[in-house]
Amino acid sequence: MEEIKEKLAEKYLKTEAYFNISYEVFKKIIFENKFLVTVIFILLLVLNVMGAKAAEKYANLVKNGDIEGFIRAVSESFESTSSTLLGVLLGILFIIIMKNVASKIENKNTFSLLEILKRYFTVFIFEIIVFGILVIIFCLILFMGAVFARGMISSGAKDSEIIFLLIVFGSIGVIYAVAVSFIYWIKFLYFKPLYILRNLKFKEAMFYNFHLCKGNRLRIIIPHLLLFILSSLLSIPFTVMNYILGSPFSNIIAIIFFVVNVGINMLISIMSVILGVVIYLNVEYMDLKKSKTVKSTDENNLFENNEENW
Numbered sequence: 001m002e003e004i005k006e007k008l009a010e011k012y013l014k015t016e017a018y019f020n021i022s023y024e025v026f027k028k029i030i031f032e033n034k035f036l037v038t039v040i041f042i043l044l045l046v047l048n049v050m051g052a053k054a055a056e057k058y059a060n061l062v063k064n065g066d067i068e069g070f071i072r073a074v075s076e077s078f079e080s081t082s083s084t085l086l087g088v089l090l091g092i093l094f095i096i097i098m099k100n101v102a103s104k105i106e107n108k109n110t111f112s113l114l115e116i117l118k119r120y121f122t123v124f125i126f127e128i129i130v131f132g133i134l135v136i137i138f139c140l141i142l143f144m145g146a147v148f149a150r151g152m153i154s155s156g157a158k159d160s161e162i163i164f165l166l167i168v169f170g171s172i173g174v175i176y177a178v179a180v181s182f183i184y185w186i187k188f189l190y191f192k193p194l195y196i197l198r199n200l201k202f203k204e205a206m207f208y209n210f211h212l213c214k215g216n217r218l219r220i221i222i223p224h225l226l227l228f229i230l231s232s233l234l235s236i237p238f239t240v241m242n243y244i245l246g247s248p249f250s251n252i253i254a255i256i257f258f259v260v261n262v263g264i265n266m267l268i269s270i271m272s273v274i275l276g277v278v279i280y281l282n283v284e285y286m287d288l289k290k291s292k293t294v295k296s297t298d299e300n301n302l303f304e305n306n307e308e309n310w
Helices: 002-010 015-032 034-063 067-079 081-105 113-154 159-187 191-197 202-213 217-245 252-309
Strands: none
Touching: 002 015, 002 081, 002 252, 015 034, 015 081, 015 217, 015 252, 034 081, 034 252, 081 113, 081 191, 081 252, 113 159, 113 191, 159 202, 191 202, 191 252, 202 252, 217 252
């Protein structure tokens, strides 16, 4: 792994190099963390089974015209603690993978699980607050639309006008939610690996993340976008089979396809985590290298100025 660290610290790498290095690390992580990978797979499988069963239930309710039942079922799914707990546990395991990757590359074999949990939940709570506010404002927009629609109904407006109004408010809500989510994502590209991997305070990590983002956004976006495209392409056969078979639990073939699909998604998710760490380390190393160069230049200039003053 020392060679990998040297490559990352030498210069800004290209996308192909990021993937090559990530793949090398990926093989080691999978081989050396079989138990952890197995647990991640089981959790993902359980979550996907829960999701698939819920989707079947929703589809049947809509098919039967039971809209109230559909709304009730969706509400119950949001209130489900089991899926939330599994999701949190899965997030922690991926953070451990992230920490493990950085430790391997930087040859630091020890890290505190307690510190990982502390930092993970700090980020988790921060994201809940951010997206909680987003959801509240989104709901307020929809509520305003409903209030105006109710007023139009009372005044005897046409159905087409009411529907148009609801579409407008719905569109505003969706655009707002997408825009805020995109801004958050684009502003915090390096925050999670930075805060998880480095001994920085939350505020320090946030501002250093903003600094690293300058000129380095595409460096991390493009590889992850390519990985997303690959994931989407690989999911096509499974989506087609699911459509043909009707249910992922209809027969043994459907179950096999379902399990394999979960396995592929798991491997791509792990690869995505590794890719993010590799890119982050490269960007950080180069930024520190640049800072040292600037500092050295400033010191030399100061020395020369002092000589001239003499």
